[in-house]
Amino acid sequence: MGNTSPAAQILRKDLLAQLRAAGCSLTTSQLRGQASRVPVPGTAVALPPLREQVYRVLRALQRDGLVTRGRAFATVGDGGQVAWSAAPSPADGETAALEAAFPATATHRDQLSH
Numbered sequence: 073m074g075n076t077s078p079a080a081q082i083l084r085k086d087l088l089a090q091l092r093a094a095g096c097s098l099t100t101s102q103l104r105g106q107a108s109r110v111p112v113p114g115t116a117v118a119l120p121p122l123r124e125q126v127y128r129v130l131r132a133l134q135r136d137g138l139v140t141r142g143r144a145f146a147t148v149g150d151g152g153q154v155a156w157s158a159a160p161s162p163a164d165g166e167t168a169a170l171e172a173a174f175p176a177t178a179t180h181r182d183q184l185s186h
Contacts, residue, residue: 076132079110083121083129088138088158097142097155100127130156 076084086108091098104126109118133139134156142155 077113079113079121079125080129080132082108082110083125084133087126087129087156088133091139091156091158092161094158097157099153099155100130101153103130103156127154130154 087103090103090106100123104121104123107121107126110121110125111118130139130141134141138159138161140157140159142157
């Protein structure tokens with residue numbers, strides 16, 4: 073992960089968690105819309121992340137092999153969107169086994185994602 077700012081560290085964890093919980097591709101805008109507020113250096117303020125911050129963190133996650141970048145598609149007035157997915161993880165099998173053992177957890181997660 074290298075030497076990253078607190079804001080980038082928060083975004084990194086948040087975006088990866090969003091993608092893993094979603095179980096499907098999400099656009100940069102969708103991820104940004106649900107992202108945690110991040111600290112602004114030199115202040116006690118936390119604000120929603122900028123689109124550029126989210127994109128940079130997603131590219132770093134891609135370089136680290138934690139997310140995959142999907143096909144870009146056009147949107148009106150925004151110039152296009154990129155879809156992102158969580159890369160397969162060794163924990164995926166364990167997660168599936170836990171969800172099978174505790175079906176209420178999967179149902180609750182599905183309700184949260186809709």
